Amino acid sequence: xxxxxxxxxxxxxxxxxxxxxxxxxxxxxxxxxxxxxxxxxxxxxxxxxxxxxxxxxxxxxxxxxxxxxxxxxxxxxxxxxxxxxxxxxxxxxxxxxxxxxxxxxxxxxx
Numbered sequence: 001x002x003x004x005x006x007x008x009x010x011x012x013x014x015x016x017x018x019x020x021x022x023x024x025x026x027x028x029x030x031x032x033x034x035x036x037x038x039x040x041x042x043x044x045x046x047x048x049x050x051x052x053x054x055x056x057x058x059x060x061x062x063x064x065x066x067x068x069x070x071x072x073x074x075x076x077x078x079x080x081x082x083x084x085x086x087x088x089x090x091x092x093x094x095x096x097x098x099x100x101x102x103x104x105x106x107x108x109x110x
Contacts, residue, residue: 020067021048021087022055027064034076037086045084046077054088 024047025032037047048070049055055065068076074085 019050020069021050021073022052022065023048023068023073024055024059024063024065032064032066034073034080036077036080036082037089039084039086043084044080044082045086046073046082047086047089048073049088051088054090058089 024035026035034046037045039045048068049058049065052065055063070085074083077083077085
């Protein structure tokens with residue numbers, strides 16, 4: 001039993017709600033579509049940012065986004081089979097592009 005009570009210490013099991021989040025989207029003719037991502041292990045995930053500048057630094061200044069509450073984002077992602085939400089990711093990799101290997105290129109094997 002703890003002898004001291006601290007009102008300012010949050011319970012580790014409680015999740016803070018982030019308020020309105022900046023959610024990356026794709027523009028389509030009818031409006032916007034949620035942009036989904038994959039974790040390093042391949043699981044589909046929704047991504048959101050607490051700050052527009054962080055979104056721009058991670059995904060580029062031209063990335064369109066909309067503001068949504070966490071519950072609204074989860075409601076959009078759920079029918080897609082997505083239950084994971086990554087908040088403020090800082091690492092991203094550029095899309096893989098397949099460049100053809102020239103026919104006369106020598107490939108070294110070890």
